């Protein structure tokens with residue numbers, strides 16, 4: 513079996529589906545190059561970190577991801593490098609044995625691509641140092657550092673970078689998909705602040721990717737998705753000063769949804785980039801109605817004016833209105849629901865990027881969430897702006913393509929662990945929701961990658977270049993990635 517065929521065979525559910533046509537002889541060939549226990553032991557002895565095999569007690573825990581849906585996958589080994597040299601050893605080893613490699617950072621991939629049956633998981637979580645240059649204008653962060661720990665380390669020096677909201681998402685996984693969070697209007701995506709990255713290539717060599725060194729690789733690391741070209745070991749970003757931040761929260765009855773969507777869109781299209789408002793249309797706890805909520809993060813002092821301006825634009829008396837000002841770190845924690853180390857959970861999700869938000873968009877969104885209630889699906893519909901500094905970069909300047917778009921919708925469905933019924937119901941509703949906005953959607957967001965969606969819908973005009981960078985850096989397609997270009 514060629515590496516390419518084996519890669520398809522090994523990639524999770526596609527692999528299971530493939531069982532019906534793969535003969536036992538093919539399986540034997542596919543396993544021909546699996547390293548022996550003594551070969552793994554020799555790799556372990558060359559590393560500061562360690563190699564965990566299925567026979568090791570720590571293996572079962574080490575292979576777990578955030579979403580327990582993927583925990584039944586059986587990688588050949590979980591390799592835990594402690595140094596860049598270890599990553600090089602592991603990559604040389606994987607090249608010698610023609611192994612498929614699934615790098616793992618925070619383990620939050622929506623389709624479980626940082627694990628897999630028969631792959632070598634390369635878990636970079638021990639690479640988590642956070643340092644600042646002497647002027648504190650740049651930080652270098654280990655690929656495996658979780659976002660909350662990054663904020664804690666930088667805030668001690670009064671600095672920060674724009675990130676996503678989940679405290680345990682990995683810095684490298686977030687950045688390679690773009691990275692969208694509370695400061696997206698004020699600062700752009702996380703990847704827009706990337707200055708350079710150190711990477712180990714599939715042959716084990718170390719390179720720097722920046723505007724001047726390996727510029728194609730650098731371009732693709734900013735939005736092309738994880739595990740496509742190389743294993744990132746650390747990333748250097750521009751920092752900015754932390755400040756106090758304002759927040760507001762407004763709830764409206766479902767009957768105000770159309771007016772709330774229109775007001776949110778007008779507010780998010782304004783040049784007031786220091787405020788980012790997320791609009792959510794979420795099922796209530798009994799799934800008998802949906803609730804409309806706006807959560808804003810503002811410059812300190814703007815929270816009351818922005819909150820009241822939005823209420824005025826909606827023109828409906830809110831059910832609830834709250835504002836506050838807090839330190840940068842308290843705000844980071846508030847946005848993480850007060851928990852820096854959330855327990856993993858089962859979910860499935862999807863996304864749509866909208867070029868504009870019109871009255872027709874409002875009608876489509878309301879139809880989608882009304883159908884979710886009718887079907888009793890547990891859903892959250894989270895709508896965030898892609899305006900402001902995200903639009904200061906052109907669509908082809910980095911791999912992240914959405915540079916003139918109004919909004920990103922995430923259709924997010926928490927489900928009871930490993931429930932196939934709830935999973936099917938959620939996927940069916942997400943498909944329905946996609947259908948409702950189909951004529952308005954420019955595609956999906958690769959950080960919210962979902963099953964069954966083609967790569968062309970994530971990268972717009974950038975897919976052709978991504979394919980050619982992939983061919984140059986990983987010609988045998990040994991890095992697993994969350995999707996095939």
Ligand SMILES: Cc1cc2nc3c(=O)[nH]c(=O)nc-3n(C[C@H](O)[C@H](O)[C@H](O)COP(=O)(O)OP(=O)(O)OC[C@H]3O[C@@H](n4cnc5c(N)ncnc54)[C@H](O)[C@@H]3O)c2cc1C
Pocket residue numbers: 578614615616617618619620621622625626636655656675676677678680681682683684685686688689690691692693737738739740742743744745959960992993994
């Ligand atoms: C609860 C939750 C909240 C989220 N919130 C946000 C948000 O606010 N904004 C946002 O933009 N996204 C958000 N995400 C999505 C998240 O950014 C993506 O799922 C991201 O890919 C996760 O990165 P990770 O390192 O945690 O995951 P992993 O599963 O470890 O990695 C993701 C992908 O990157 C690859 N990879 C990991 N490390 C490396 C490396 N060192 N070198 C090369 N490839 C690597 C993996 O193989 C995999 O393909 C959220 C996800 C969850 C589950």
